[in-house]
Amino acid sequence: MEEKNTKAKGKLLSWLDERYDISGLIEFAKKKSVPKFRETIWYYFGGVALLLFVVQVISGILLLMYYKGTEDLAYESVKFISTKVSFGWLIRSVHSWSANLMVLAVFIHMFSVYFLKGFRKPRELTWYTGFGLLAISMAFGFSGYLLPWNELAFFATKVGTDIVGQVPLIGEPLLKLLRGGTDVTGATLSRFFGFHVAIFPGIFIILLTLHLLMIQRQGIAEPDDYKNLPPAEKKTIPFFPNFAMRELLIWLIVINILAILAVFFPWELGTKADPFSSAPVGIKPEWYFLFMFQVFKFLPGEILFLPGELVGVLLFGIGVLLWAIVPVWDKKTAKGNKNRLLTYVGIFVIIFIIVFTILGFILD
């Protein structure tokens, strides 16, 4: 029986090999290895983010079959999906939860790369594309949040786009571009829908392809501690099948977590947005924007003759830019030296994000 199976497998492989040179790919995968050390666990989060992106694409396509991106029908169509479509509630809940988990995975992946110094030469472009992927992931979240056209999303979008309007010089046109006018209306919904299902996925796929190609081309980055070990002490895990199986194991756990979250904590729809009603109490953006939102709430109306919000936008803008171009200003690491400042900055950013996110949750 086993012999029969092996024979059949062999036949299939040779059929594929004849056409697609599978054996070459297998050989390549067998040769690929991943460093095995204390911090190997962080290598899996890129894959987790990838899995969640795939979940997003599949569940998003399913939602697209029923969703209507207009002011009159958006809320009703989401309600229809949640109540009338078979497993619609599950698809919607999975889409919402996996979006959040994906942003979390991307954040963890980014910080692990930052602390393991995976951004340094020759992987600068991998870092930049990765940073772009994080930005698009957050933009996905921001645009998707409005699509159910519920009260909370409506006003959170209003607040969020107001902040965009504070950007010097380009703020006003950018605000109009995002909103499709001066205020959040049905035009904003149509626009966000377009961004969410066409523009962002397009950019994301390009960046993701580049990101993955670069990783394949350059291999996985090795941290200094590992790189400086004598060759005999350098442990590796074969990429295929060992690392792939480990990744698969983690993916299965993530899928289990996702299913439990989707079933036990289904995403609420709330009440339909009414542009003429006053903003409800306790408007909050998605958790990954919460730290920024909270900082803006703490800012005074005026700082050194400048509007507080403008100062906030400028500071955040500079901070994000510095973070994005870390391969440019971090000369020490590039030369193979330790850069403690870099580590302290990273720790500060994490503490900053965690503290202000918690404050955002607990303070009204």
Added chain:
Amino acid sequence: MKIKLINISVSALLVILLSFSLTKAQAADQCIKCHLDLDDNHAKLFKTDVHFSKGISCAGCHGGDATSDDMDIAMSKEKGFIGVPSRVNRYEVCVNCHVDENKMKRYGSNIPTDQYENLKISIHFQPTFNNEGPIADCVTCHSVHDIKDVKDPASKVYPTKIVELCGSCHSSAEFMKQYNPGLPIDQVSKYRTSVHGHLNSKGDPNAAECASCHGSHEIFAVKDSRSLVYATNIPSVCSKCHSDAKLMAKYKIPTNQYANYVKSVHGVALLEKGDLSSPSCNDCHGNHGAVPPGVESISKVCGTCHVLNMELFEESPHKKAFDEHNYPECESCHGNHLVEPATDAMVGTQKPAVCVNCHSNEKNTKGFIVAGKMKTLIDSLKTEDSETKSILNEASQKGMDVSDATFSLKDVRQVLIQSRTTIHAFDLDKFKAQIDDGFNIVSKAKLSGEEAIDDYYYRRIGLGFSTVIVTLLVIGLYFKLRKLEKKS
């Protein structure tokens, strides 16, 4: 003889003294003297005027010097003579004294001094279309030169006369169309058909007339909330007389109408909730032609608002029976002034159901059975509705969306309201058809609720299965990986 002479002398002296004192002021009034000599009608009338009796001369209103018999002096402008006061502001002549408490006391009068204040804000004091002063001023109603005390039956504003006085303008289409063409002009003729009007015609000053309800000086448009006859003010206006036991005793009518009305569903709606569509006294009794509705017209009166109930009742078997027994239709079950909110307890075979007033197991049995069935139907629907709400609530608590089903239950309330109207047909089949609509809605909503709860458990069972399968895969993969890594 001596005593008799003394008596005559004393009497003569008294008469002389009295005549002297009475004519002292009037003798000084050269205006009236002269004008009487001229056979002036105004002067003749003024001799009967209440003001003349109080010692007020012509000059009191016209100005001038009443003590001078020289016409040039008496009627000179220097002495303040104004001639005939202008139509525009003639009221000011009256106001001069009637707002001044001290002046009024000086002439021995204790009548109120707020008439002008009240008149100023009344609808009558608005200017005429050609700006010739107020539409109605003091003279318009009280007249001039022959003004009488309001309690004097000869007064133009005496209760038995005031109706014609008001009617002199309000019954004139020619006059009224200048100011309010939409206002009816049949108030007086209607009034004459009312109980109040009949009594008034017979000379009863206590019977309500125009001023009793509309007020005298402070008259406002009916739609003005300050008006005494504004919907929310009417019950208290009527109760001024109708709750006065002493006054009503001679008419032999009860005085509890107001006390009952304020507790009734109509009274609470109008007076507490400010619902102006709720009937006040005049909506059932009429206003100018106020009479208690006859037994035969009660359903028509109630039917002006409760149209469907009236129509259904008139086609019902009760109509004939009530007519035969001369029962007051709606009133038989709902009462009159104390109409309580109609609850479902009014139907059935046990008190407080009103059906048992006529129907029992022994008497009028068919109606008794129908009443029992109707009660069962309406109670069953309410119970089903309540149970369904609990099921939907449970589903909602479990995080399931049952908003559509919950919303559909609002229609059950509508069905119940409609059935409470349909009940007036006293037709079991009609009533059942109505209630069945409610049962259909409830059963659909109940099914949705039950399905939602089942779905809730189905989701968890499904999750359990998938979690177990994925967990088994994880375990299998883990062991496979361990084996693989051990080998390598």
